Amino acid sequence: MITFGIVVFVFFLAFIVVHTGLLIAAEVELRRYSLRTKAIGLRHRVRSPLAPAVSILVPAYNEAAGIADSVRSLLALDYPRTEIIVINDGSTDGTIQRLTEAFGLHRVIRPTPPYLPHEAVRGIYAPASDLRLLVIDKENGGKADSLNAGINFSSYPLFCTIDADSILEQDALVKTALPFIEDPIRTVASGGLVRIANGCRIEAGRVAEAQLPRERFPMFQVVEYVRAFFSARTGWSAIGGLLIISGAFGIFSKGAVIAAGGYRTGIVGEDMELVVRLHRSCRLRRRPYRIVYVPDPVCWTEAPARARVLRRQRGRWHRGLLEVLFIHRRMILNPRYRVVGLIALPSMLLFEALGPLIELAGYAVSIAALLTGVIAPLDFVLFLALAILYGQFLTLGAIALEDATFNRYPAWGDLRRLLGYAFAESFGFRQMLHLWRLEGFWQLVRKSEWGAMDRHGFSDSNPVSPSPDTRPG
């Protein structure tokens, strides 16, 4: 019991060191980002003929309800040269018919490029007008397979992945593409900030007013996302150890992704796996590279509002994480991969993959130790207080960073709710999430489909369902 206590204490100490370091790195990075973007004329950048063209890939599985709105909002994005490629992954709800009606599509002949393998293409559709839209209708193969098909058919050097049920802000694309414009040789991937759309007022496929969710579970997730995006992800990006670019929104160099072999099919965490593989591929080829997170661009996505859906999502995410760590186990603690191999992946393994297990076991052993008299009640209470206070310290730090930079929830009432939920999450929600994440271990042996979600679309009145992969971690 004492040995386990020491293990938990060391784990906690390592957690504090790494996460405090990330918070400090995030602070420096956010300040640098704010200074830089204040001075850069974004309009000037958008108009530059040297800005690289971007293919926007929208994988869609049974998205008939909202696909037309999503495509319309993507067509209206601020960016000089884009094309939109919708990949219908064997939908059974009439997604293709909906698109055909909305955009006047007709069947065209396009040979399938051989760069990345994917399921058979059933047909390709394009509008009769000049709209830069292409719809690929293919056999069901999963999200990764759809993205590989989209990459094959894309004509531009960069591609952006976006979930069909997510909403991009008008200038999100140009801000996320900025690293490619500023450093076109080294940048291979760039991810943007994802926020939770529950509670926001949505009009014509746009977020008209950003508001905090009214429901309990999405509100907890807002706190989680603020902490993850403003502290962890920004911090990892600052030190060159970014391992996740949300499947919901990211821009990639097509050449680098093809060289790395494209998206891996048959796993859940294809977005994280690709980023880790890009690190691996660039290091092995000795190619100077950058994988960055841009803390400002906003992609709005729906968070699960029901416990059942949240439970399924977290189990799936955890399974994805475990798969990625297993696939790339040789990179862990391998000095060849620098920050990624020596810090980022070991942290991911220790704090994210094994963290729930250690923390829950820690609770159980601490209670047992208290009951058997191994530790004094005061020590137990102090240790518990330390754990809770540190979690809140990280959240407060992230809220302070968000306030200092973008302040998207400016009302005093918003702050009260954020702080309230930040305090409350330590008492039940966090432990429940850990339990659900442990289910990911079991899910490793039981495969499930990526698109098994009920979708309603982002219309003004419809409630919406969660995005399949917008993990904040």
Add this chain to the structure above:
Amino acid sequence: MTAGLGYVVVALAALECVLLVIIVMLRVLLRRNRRRADQFRPAAELAVASYLAAGTTVIPATYPAERAIWRDVALEAMSDLSGSERAALAHLLDDLSYVSDATSDLRSRRRTTRRRGAETLAAIANADSLTALATGLHDRDIQVRMTCARALAEASGIEEIPDIITAVIRDVRTASGAVADVVLALGREHPDALEPLLRPDAPAEMRSIAMAVVSEIRLTQYAPMLRECLVRGDQNLAAVARGLGMIGDVEAVPALIGLAEDESHKPAVRAAAVAALGSIGDPSAAGSMERLVRHENWSLRATAAQSLSGLGNPGRGVLERAARSPSNEVREQVQAVLQS
């Protein structure tokens, strides 16, 4: 242990209280700034619009916050304006002593202030600001240097060009995107100035950017230089071929055909040559394309099919013949082009 743990808990709680105070102070500050913006911005926007529409006299802003908002509104308007309206607004900003403010900002020790000064001077870009911008080329901050270089490239005479060239060569490895903007501005205003950036002794990154700019703005005067690069076997042959294609240099066709057919080069380089031949549109390339449209490499075959559609009747003839090819891949590729 209990005491130690107790101290840590108390320290952490105190730290959280400090963080809370910081958050509250930040919010108070942000709300004050928003209130000021709400108070001053509409008046500033109205004043700028009235000045541009009817030449209405502008009353100078008195409070520093009001002046800052006024400057931001004017600079935003300038980014959407051109010609006489832009010049009029620049003149107004000079009259309201924003140029002298920005010039002293450029001497500040704070990087943010210097960047703001450089942006203001770059937007105004009159004779006085150009003198200040020239000093900004030697600033220790790369963003200030590149902002000044771009503004000078857009607005100054030829005497500043050597300093701009020195600045871009110095910064190309660390800020290639910003350098590309400067080179683009230089290419548009002073096309001759790109010559040293294209020479073989220029850094590879610099040459690559200069070639992209030459292609983008189709500077025909560089066609002989690019042809020379092609014959010499430049290390960036794809960019050279792309440039010649964009310029539409007919004299480069034989060399481009040679490159397209040379099996020793990578398919990407050969495809760039094929695409260039399609852009130039010289029918003499049709024979070579007829072979390449049947090539085993997918990208070469696809580019050749696409390029044939730009070669007029001879190209169309080749496509129609290829559409009867026994190979499925070739037929599919050609039919897609014929359909489009």
